[in-house]
Amino acid sequence: QVQLQESGPGLVKPSQTLSLTCTVSGGSITTNYYYWTWIRQPPGKGLEWIGYINYNGITYYRASLKSRTSISRDTSKNQFTLQLSSVTPEDTAVYYCGRVTFDDLPNVRAGARVGSWGQGTQVTVSS
Numbered sequence: 001q002v003q004l005q006e007s008g009p010g011l012v013k014p015s016q017t018l019s020l021t022c023t024v025s026g027g028s029i030t031t032n033y034y035y036w037t038w039i040r041q042p043p044g045k046g047l048e049w050i051g052y053i054n055y056n057g058i059t060y061y062r063a064s065l066k067s068r069t070s071i072s073r074d075t076s077k078n079q080f081t082l083q084l085s086s087v088t089p090e091d092t093a094v095y096y097c098g099r100v101t102f103d104d105l106p107n108v109r110a111g112a113r114v115g116s117w118g119q120g121t122q123v124t125v126s127s
Contacts, residue, residue: 002027004097004118012091012125018084022097022118029078030055035100037108037115038071038082040093047111048093052100053080087125094120 008020022036029036038050051061053071061069065084073080084091098117100108107114 002099002116004099004116006095006097006118006121008121008123010122010124012087012123013127014088014125015086018082018087018091018123018125020082020095020097020121020123022080022082024078024080024099027099028075029073029080030075033102035102035105036071036073036080037098037100037105038095039098039108039113040095041120042090042093047113049109049111050082050084050095052105089125092123092125094122096120 003025005023006020012018032055035052035054037052039047040050041047049062050065051069051071053059053073059071068085070083071080096117098115100115104114
């Protein structure tokens with residue numbers, strides 16, 4: 001059974017880069033045909049898909065965040081990482097990492113948390 005755990009700083013200053021790591025156990029991030037995904041939930045709002053890196057290392061990002069987002073992976077550690085640059089208070093949210101199948105991707109991109117997910121980590125952007 002796959003397990004995912006988010007880690008990273010809980011407080012980031014405006015204009016800095018948010019960096020979160022997802023550590024995966026119970027399954028390899030190179031296994032066909034999974035999409036290793038980041039989503040977030042701002043306070044009082046719904047889930048927002050951020051992007052993914054797939055089993056082949058191919059990335060794809062939400063259009064509105066693309067210029068600020070980078071998702072990478074370390075296969076030796078079975079981890080994948082989210083970097084979001086030039087953050088503002090609007091980036092304050094609970095961030096989740098997850099494993100999603102190809103069939104579930106449209107639902108996740110529409111705001112559903114289907115698949116296997118970590119417990120989430122609160123990130124606050126504030127000076």
